[in-house]
Amino acid sequence: xxxKVAQDKYQHHDYYGIDALLTEDHLLARSxxxxxxxxxxxxIIEDYSNRAACPTHLFKGxxxxxxxxxxxxxxxxxxxxxxxxxxxxxxxxxxxDSGIRSMASVQGSLVMYPIxxxxxxxQKQKYxxxxxxxxxxxxxxxxxxxxxxxxxxxxxxxKDMGDHYLLNGSKMWITNSPLADIAVVWAKDEEGVIRGMVxxxxxxxxxxxxxxxxxxxxxxxxxxxxxxxxxxxKENVFPDIKGLKGxxxxxxxxxxxxxxxxxxxxxxxxxxxxxxxxEREQFxxxxxxxxxxxxxxxxMITEITKAQLLAWRLGSLANDSKATPAQISMAKRNNxxxxxxxxxxxxxxxxxxxxxxxxxxxxxxxxLETVLxxxxxxxxxxxxxxxxxxxxxxxx
Amino acid sequence: xxSLVCISKTPETTAKISFNDNNSQFDTEGVxxxxxxxxxxxxLVRALEAKEQHGGEVTVINVGPASNDVVIxxxxxxxxxxxxxxxxxxxxxxxxxxxxxxxxxxGNFDLIYLGKETIDYNGAELGxxxxxxxxIAYISFxxxxxxxxxxxxxxxxxxxxxxxxxxxxxxxxxxxxxLAEQRIPNMRGIMMAKRKPLEVVPSSSVQAKVxxxxxxxxxxxxxxxxxxxxxxxxxxxxxxxxxKVI
Ligand SMILES: Cc1cc2nc3c(=O)[nH]c(=O)nc-3n(C[C@H](O)[C@H](O)[C@H](O)COP(=O)(O)OP(=O)(O)OC[C@H]3O[C@@H](n4cnc5c(N)ncnc54)[C@H](O)[C@@H]3O)c2cc1C
Numbered sequence: 214x215x216x217k218v219a220q221d222k223y224q225h226h227d228y229y230g231i232d233a234l235l236t237e238d239h240l241l242a243r244s245x246x247x248x249x250x251x252x253x254x255x256x257i258i259e260d261y262s263n264r265a266a267c268p269t270h271l272f273k274g275x276x277x278x279x280x281x282x283x284x285x286x287x288x289x290x291x292x293x294x295x296x297x298x299x300x301x302x303x304x305x306x307x308x309x310d311s312g313i314r315s316m317a318s319v320q321g322s323l324v325m326y327p328i329x330x331x332x333x334x335x336q337k338q339k340y341x342x343x344x345x346x347x348x349x350x351x352x353x354x355x356x357x358x359x360x361x362x363x364x365x366x367x368x369x370x371x372k373d374m375g376d377h378y379l380l381n382g383s384k385m386w387i388t389n390s391p392l393a394d395i396a397v398v399w400a401k402d403e404e405g406v407i408r409g410m411v412x413x414x415x416x417x418x419x420x421x422x423x424x425x426x427x428x429x430x431x432x433x434x435x436x437x438x439x440x441x442x443x444x445x446x447k448e449n450v451f452p453d454i455k456g457l458k459g460x461x462x463x464x465x466x467x468x469x470x471x472x473x474x475x476x477x478x479x480x481x482x483x484x485x486x487x488x489x490x491x492e493r494e495q496f497x498x499x500x501x502x503x504x505x506x507x508x509x510x511x512x513m514i515t516e517i518t519k520a521q522l523l524a525w526r527l528g529s530l531a532n533d534s535k536a537t538p539a540q541i542s543m544a545k546r547n548n549x550x551x552x553x554x555x556x557x558x559x560x561x562x563x564x565x566x567x568x569x570x571x572x573x574x575x576x577x578x579x580x581l582e583t584v585l586x587x588x589x590x591x592x593x594x595x596x597x598x599x600x601x602x603x604x605x606x607x608x609x
Numbered sequence: 610x611x612s613l614v615c616i617s618k619t620p621e622t623t624a625k626i627s628f629n630d631n632n633s634q635f636d637t638e639g640v641x642x643x644x645x646x647x648x649x650x651x652x653l654v655r656a657l658e659a660k661e662q663h664g665g666e667v668t669v670i671n672v673g674p675a676s677n678d679v680v681i682x683x684x685x686x687x688x689x690x691x692x693x694x695x696x697x698x699x700x701x702x703x704x705x706x707x708x709x710x711x712x713x714x715x716g717n718f719d720l721i722y723l724g725k726e727t728i729d730y731n732g733a734e735l736g737x738x739x740x741x742x743x744x745i746a747y748i749s750f751x752x753x754x755x756x757x758x759x760x761x762x763x764x765x766x767x768x769x770x771x772x773x774x775x776x777x778x779x780x781x782x783x784x785x786x787x788l789a790e791q792r793i794p795n796m797r798g799i800m801m802a803k804r805k806p807l808e809v810v811p812s813s814s815v816q817a818k819v820x821x822x823x824x825x826x827x828x829x830x831x832x833x834x835x836x837x838x839x840x841x842x843x844x845x846x847x848x849x850x851x852x853k854v855i
Contacts, residue, residue, distance in 0.1 A: 241679070293800050
């Protein structure tokens with residue numbers, strides 16, 4: 214069925230005047246990305262999501278607008294912006310769709326960031342400008358079929374063959390993998406130490422089949438990574454970083470972006486619900502005039518406001534390089550959970566219309582089930598905070 | 610080809626419009642502002658295209674207070690080379706046109722661009738006034754322009770069709786839809802904009818000639834009435850007695 218796409222009427226909501234804490238750059242970045250989303254994403258997203266197709270043409274647009282690694286230095290293909298700007302960009306992208314935000318998170322925080330941080334200068338020059346410009350698409354392989362929440366149990370491994378390494382194993386749930394030109398892969402060496410490396414698409418023995426049947430993040434492509442005796446040149450292995458802290462530092466970067474991004478999805482649901490509640494009439498008055506609807510809306514904007522303040526403070530800490538992984542974990546967990554609850558409540562306010570793709574709410578709700586799960590599940594993040602405050606490790 | 614692009618700040622199209630001081634002042638409380646779309650999407654971008662094709666420099670100018678700087682920065686982020694803000698409140702078209710003309714006299718501009726109108730006051734007066742004050746030609750409602758040396762061939766939107774005119778630089782051109790395509794600033798542009806010059810110049814103290822006494826909002830539109838398809842008599846009655854169209 215071909216329908217005329219409804220106009221994206223989204224307006225920003227800033228109940229506590231948090232904009233006053235932002236700089237001119239932040240506001241400009243926000244309005245630019247919002248315009249881009251309204252122009253490029255909103256008109257097509259329901260269709261792509263419906264067909265479970267990835268709008269691959271948007272990679273170039275994301276690169277052009279500067280959504281890949283905005284807080285990395287300009288000379289390495291980044292935008293040279295601060296962490297709050299990075300957060301704001303993720304927020305506006307996820308306001309459009311969590312899948313589009315994921316395309317940018319993976320490219321910037323999980324692929325460009327580790328290469329920038331851990332690869333040799335030569336490797337940086339080789340990959341970063343092409344990743345920043347969208348010429349290369351990257352993916353990040355940490356999760357395995359049998360090791361999700363517990364990545365340290367991974368079995369993917371490398372063997373030193375003298376002039377190269379031999380990589381074997383497989384990765385699961387890898388965003389962008391079927392399209393990727395390069396993969397940042399984490400595998401254990403012969404001593405059982407986790408190492409990071411860049412694997413290129415056409416290295417023999419490497420394949421990346423797509424995973425089908427997702428009811429969530431449908432506009433983002435997900436796949437496996439399969440390595441059968443892949444020869445990885447020695448210079449492709451990150452020289453200095455060893456152990457789980459390598460991938461975890463990347464996850465912290467991406468989780469930080471998600472803590473901001475989720476607010477975007479929540480804002481879009483709230484915005485749609487608020488407008489619907491003022492227009493839709495039942496029993497002779499707008500449904501927004503009923504107390505139960507008001508309770509929902511009042512709680513939504515309260516939770517959004519709290520999440521905005523949390524994200525802003527986290528951003529200030531990150532700008533001073535003081536945001537701890539546990540603080541980032543808390544914001545990721547809280548803000549995604551907040552967004553998912555808001556999506557569910559907003560769906561109710563839309564009544565039957567809420568289950569259709571006339572409104573963005575159900576799509577956000579389904580997307581957020583992934584966002585709640587990847588980059589550490591909600592419960593794993595509870596354990597991170599739990600361990601941080603009690604000193605007891607409850608993971609195992 | 611050196612261009613001067615006049616940019617102004619307007620309320621966002623979705624802003625709720627209200628007035629205070631006996632309906633004589635626009636109430637800006639809670640209103641979000643944007644660059645006037647005709648200035649941003651068409652005038653500025655066409656000036657940038659001309660620069661890309663023929664070289665030169667693009668300067669943007671705004672008459673207004675410091676709170677307009679964010680809109681000016683956006684123009685720099687989109688690609689203008691430098692900006693000028695004449696530091697005074699904009700009160701009427703004559704005052705603004707005079708300030709811009711006075712500044713334009715100090716530079717060497719081949720072309721002065723502006724949007725065909727602002728989306729708030731819809732005055733569409735400024736271009737003609739600037740051209741008059743500078744004693745140069747004015748081409749309004751331009752939807753296409755080709756430049757060859759110092760001659761420009763321009764298509765103008767006129768009632769029911771298009772007029773093609775030719776003019777020599779310098780001239781003033783007001784941009785309509787079609788003159789160029791919107792460009793969204795990217796993050797690099799935003800960061801570069803910080804390093805571009807935004808010169809604040811004092812006003813030449815031109816007095817406004819017109820002042821607003823009162824604004825009146827249009828009457829509220831009444832809701833849609835649905836008439837049962839079987840009830841044609843009622844439809845005819847409503848069309849004749851209420852809508853008074855038959
Ligand atoms: C669409 C999508 C895209 C993804 N993209 C990527 C990607 O690009 N790269 C990548 O590496 N990974 C990616 N992932 C993987 C994601 O990070 C994992 O799915 C996630 O870490 C959870 O792992 P799992 O699915 O194996 O679940 P499991 O770890 O098996 O967890 C199942 C359940 O058990 C709970 N659980 C596990 N351990 C404990 C414990 N100790 N205490 C209490 N509860 C526990 C979990 O909270 C969860 O509820 C993606 C996932 C999805 C769905």
